[in-house]
Amino acid sequence: MTEGARELPGTREAAEAWESLFRAQVALMRRFQRDDVWGDLSIREYDVLFTLSGCPDGTARLRDLGENSLLTQPSLSRMVERLEQDGLVRRGPVEGDARGVAVALTQDGWRVQREIGRRHVRTIRRLVGGALDAQELATLQALTDKLRAAQAGIPDESDA
Amino acid sequence: MTEGARELPGTREAAEAWESLFRAQVALMRRFQRDDVWGDLSIREYDVLFTLSGCPDGTARLRDLGENSLLTQPSLSRMVERLEQDGLVRRGPVEGDARGVAVALTQDGWRVQREIGRRHVRTIRRLVGGALDAQELATLQALTDKLRAAQAGIPDESDA
DNA sequence: CGCCGGTCCATGCGTACGCATCGACTCTCG
DNA sequence: CGAGAGTCGATGCGTACGCATGGACCGGCG
Numbered sequence: 451m452t453e454g455a456r457e458l459p460g461t462r463e464a465a466e467a468w469e470s471l472f473r474a475q476v477a478l479m480r481r482f483q484r485d486d487v488w489g490d491l492s493i494r495e496y497d498v499l500f501t502l503s504g505c506p507d508g509t510a511r512l513r514d515l516g517e518n519s520l521l522t523q524p525s526l527s528r529m530v531e532r533l534e535q536d537g538l539v540r541r542g543p544v545e546g547d548a549r550g551v552a553v554a555l556t557q558d559g560w561r562v563q564r565e566i567g568r569r570h571v572r573t574i575r576r577l578v579g580g581a582l583d584a585q586e587l588a589t590l591q592a593l594t595d596k597l598r599a600a601q602a603g604i605p606d607e608s609d610a
Numbered sequence: 611m612t613e614g615a616r617e618l619p620g621t622r623e624a625a626e627a628w629e630s631l632f633r634a635q636v637a638l639m640r641r642f643q644r645d646d647v648w649g650d651l652s653i654r655e656y657d658v659l660f661t662l663s664g665c666p667d668g669t670a671r672l673r674d675l676g677e678n679s680l681l682t683q684p685s686l687s688r689m690v691e692r693l694e695q696d697g698l699v700r701r702g703p704v705e706g707d708a709r710g711v712a713v714a715l716t717q718d719g720w721r722v723q724r725e726i727g728r729r730h731v732r733t734i735r736r737l738v739g740g741a742l743d744a745q746e747l748a749t750l751q752a753l754t755d756k757l758r759a760a761q762a763g764i765p766d767e768s769d770a
Numbered sequence: 771c772g773c774c775g776g777t778c779c780a781t782g783c784g785t786a787c788g789c790a791t792c793g794a795c796t797c798t799c800g
Numbered sequence: 801c802g803a804g805a806g807t808c809g810a811t812g813c814g815t816a817c818g819c820a821t822g823g824a825c826c827g828g829c830g
Binding site for chain 2: 471571594600
């Protein structure tokens with residue numbers, strides 16, 4: 451603490467860590483986007499398929515899909531509509547809640563996700579695995595997992 | 611290595627680290643977006659102002675701005691056009707290259723960036739600083755800096 | 771000097787996005 | 801059981817986006 455400014459402890463550290471995290475994500479994302487592995491769909495659409503592929507039966511509620519996405523609810527709703535027209539997902543009712551929409555991967559959806567994922571993971575290995583060793587990767591994963599998990603416990607506004 | 615699959619060493623570790631990093635970024639970004647600190651401009655527009663605020667004289671070439679952004683060149687071009695109409699930046703010629711466009715923060719641009727930045731950094735401190743301690747933040751920053759820096763040295767295609 | 775490939779930014783165009791809102795349904799509570 | 805608040809997803813509408821392309825300029829080479 452060499453400055454005289456009455457800065458709350460940890461503010462600079464937090465801001466700089468976030469900026470580094472954000473910039474790293476942007477730099478990698480730019481390269482992933484340029485990568486020629488996405489076929490006909492956008493990286494955001496792939497992300498939805500990927501999320502579904504990690505859900506039981508490749509199925510999730512529209513609402514739950516939105517939790518892991520930066521898209522707004524209307525945008526996600528229309529994206530799923532397009533994915534259904536492309537035959538990659540199917541929309542159906544939710545057991546026990548007539549408001550809900552269940553989104554499920556079709557056979558084609560599984561296949562497309564697997565094919566793109568296989569190519570994509572190769573790029574990840576090259577760009578991420580080529581930058582950090584196994585120990586560093588484990589540490590990075592632990593820290594970002596912790597960072598993400600903690601968000602659930604922090605309220606929207608701090609002014610108690 | 612307990613699996614029989616012929617998986618290249620480090621592939622899973624790299625993929626899992628990237629997914630954790632990505633999800634953490636999405637989770638934080640969602641909360642930042644909901645945060646009521648952005649005034650009239652989008653988070654992407656603020657990011658441009660923030661980048662400019664870290665450049666000498668608050669000035670950068672359009673091309674260089676694009677390097678730190680996920681936006682395409684045409685989108686960035688039009689965003690800067692809007693920011694100029696809003697009086698936040700000024701476009702001018704580049705010394706020694708008549709093709710280039712220099713983007714500079716105006717007085718209003720500096721002020722708006724500072725005001726939003728001040729509020730935003732408070733949220734960062736709460737959500738990021740509230741999740742990791744100083745040591746962890748330093749480690750996270752070091753790893754993501756290294757990850758980002760390494761991208762410059764990795765070619766687009768690996769198939770030599 | 772004149773040409774030619776490469777770079778930099780702008781523009782036409784179709785599409786996906788976010789915001790506001792709506793209709794349908796669920797849940798709570800009197 | 802019925803009313804009102806809350807949740808979930810769809811839709812109208814204006815706008816920002818990405819893709820393809822164009823025009824201006826730079827740099828190298830004959």
